[in-house]
Amino acid sequence: MxxxxxxxxxxxxxxxxxxxxxxxxxxxxxxxxxxxxxxxxxxxxxxxxxxxxxxxxxxxxxxxxxxxxxxxxxxxxxxxxxxxxxxxxxxxxxxxxxxxxxxxxxxxxxxxxxxxxxxxxxxxxxxxxxxxxxxxxxxxxxxRTQQETLPGDPADGALASRFAVAKVHDTLLDAYRKGDIDTIVDRAHPEIQTAVRDYAAGTGTLAELHTKDELRAHLQEFHAHYEVRDIEIVHQHFDDWFFFHELRWTVEARKGPDAGGVFRYHTAEYSEVSGAGLVVAHIGHGTDHLKLG
Missing domain, CATH: 3.10.450.50 (Nuclear Transport Factor 2; Chain: A,)
Structure with a gap:
C-alpha cells in the first residue's frame, strides 16, 4: 500500500x-x-x-x-x-x-x-x-547577447565552458546563502538586466532593474526584510552561455508583523554569463511564500 x-x-x-x-x-x-x-x-x-x-x-x-x-x-x-x-x-x-x-x-x-x-x-x-x-x-x-563564451579549464574538454559557467553559478549561490552582496554585485555586468520577484515589496510582481547599482539597492532592501536560513537546489542546468536553476529558499523575517517568522518559497531564474564571467541578465519568477509551523 x-x-x-x-x-x-x-x-x-x-x-x-x-x-x-x-x-x-x-x-x-x-x-x-x-x-x-x-x-x-x-x-x-x-x-x-x-x-x-x-x-x-x-x-x-x-x-x-x-x-x-x-x-x-x-x-x-x-x-x-x-x-x-x-x-x-x-x-x-x-x-x-x-x-x-x-x-x-x-x-x-x-x-x-x-x-x-x-x-x-x-x-x-x-x-x-x-x-x-x-x-x-x-x-x-x-x-543571447554575448559573442564570446567563458573559457574553462582545458582539462574539462568539450564541456569546459559549461563547467566554467557552473563555477560562476556556485560562487553566486554561495554568496546568496551568506548574504554577501559585494560578491554578487562584483560578478554583475555594469548594465545587468534584472527582473526577479520582489519579495521585499510583497506585491507578487517583478523588480525591474537595469544597472549593478540598482541590483545592489534591491539586494540591500531584501536583506533588510529577510535573513536567509537556507537555499537548496531543486533543478539546475548549465550551458556555455547561461545557467538556470530552481531554488527552494528558507528565510526569516527581520521586521514587520511577521518578524521572527520563518517562510519558504521557490524561485526559477536564468542568467546569461559573458566571456569575462559577468552576469549580463538575471531573469525569473517565484512562488508565494508560505509561513512554516
Whole structure:
C-alpha cells in the first residue's frame, strides 16, 4: 500500500508537469499562427502577470534594456506591437524542464521580419510561469547577447565552458546563502538586466532593474526584510552561455508583523554569463511564500 501511494503521488505530480508543458506549448503554437487574440487566450485568467517586452539597445549601451509589463492590457499592447512587425516562426528546444508552476525552455528561436521577409535564428532561453493555472501568467524571454563564451579549464574538454559557467553559478549561490552582496554585485555586468520577484515589496510582481547599482539597492532592501536560513537546489542546468536553476529558499523575517517568522518559497531564474564571467541578465519568477509551523 505504501508503494502504491508513492506511485499515485508520482502520477499526480507528473500530471501537473505535463499540464504545465501543454499550456506553454499551446501558447508557443498560437504565436506561430500569428493571431493576437489566440495568443492572449493562452494567458491565465488573472495575474499578477510577468512578461518581457522585446528589448531595445539604447544609444551608448552594450546590453539591451529589458522592460517588464505586469498587466493584461500591457501584455496585449506588447503583442500587438511586436506582431505588427515580426512573426515567430519556430522554437527548437534542446532542454525542457517542466514543473507544477513553470516551464523552462532553452534552444533556438527563429523569427521573420514582416517588412523584409528576412528570417533570423539565435540561441534563446524562456520561462513560462503558470503558478498551476490552466494558462500562462507570463513569458520571460531572453536571446543571447554575448559573442564570446567563458573559457574553462582545458582539462574539462568539450564541456569546459559549461563547467566554467557552473563555477560562476556556485560562487553566486554561495554568496546568496551568506548574504554577501559585494560578491554578487562584483560578478554583475555594469548594465545587468534584472527582473526577479520582489519579495521585499510583497506585491507578487517583478523588480525591474537595469544597472549593478540598482541590483545592489534591491539586494540591500531584501536583506533588510529577510535573513536567509537556507537555499537548496531543486533543478539546475548549465550551458556555455547561461545557467538556470530552481531554488527552494528558507528565510526569516527581520521586521514587520511577521518578524521572527520563518517562510519558504521557490524561485526559477536564468542568467546569461559573458566571456569575462559577468552576469549580463538575471531573469525569473517565484512562488508565494508560505509561513512554516
Amino acid at each position: 505504501k508503494d502504491r501511494a508513492k506511485v499515485e503521488e508520482l502520477l499526480v505530480t507528473s500530471d501537473l508537469q505535463l499540464q504545465t508543458s501543454a499550456v506553454a506549448w499551446k501558447h508557443v503554437e498560437a504565436e506561430y499562427v500569428d493571431i493576437v487574440e489566440d495568443i492572449l487566450a493562452t494567458l491565465a485568467p488573472s495575474g499578477p502577470y510577468a512578461y518581457t517586452v522585446v528589448p531595445g539597445l539604447e544609444e551608448g549601451k552594450e546590453i539591451p534594456t529589458q522592460r517588464i509589463v505586469d498587466t493584461y492590457e500591457g501584455i496585449e499592447s506588447s503583442y500587438r506591437n511586436m506582431h505588427r512587425f515580426a512573426a515567430v516562426v519556430q522554437t527548437r528546444p534542446v532542454a525542457e524542464i517542466n514543473t507544477a508552476w513553470y516551464k523552462f525552455v532553452s534552444g533556438t528561436g527563429r523569427g521573420r521580419d514582416k517588412r523584409t521577409g528576412a528570417e533570423t535564428e539565435r540561441p534563446i532561453i524562456v520561462l513560462f510561469p503558470t503558478m498551476g493555472s490552466e494558462g500562462i501568467t507570463g513569458e520571460l524571454f531572453w536571446g
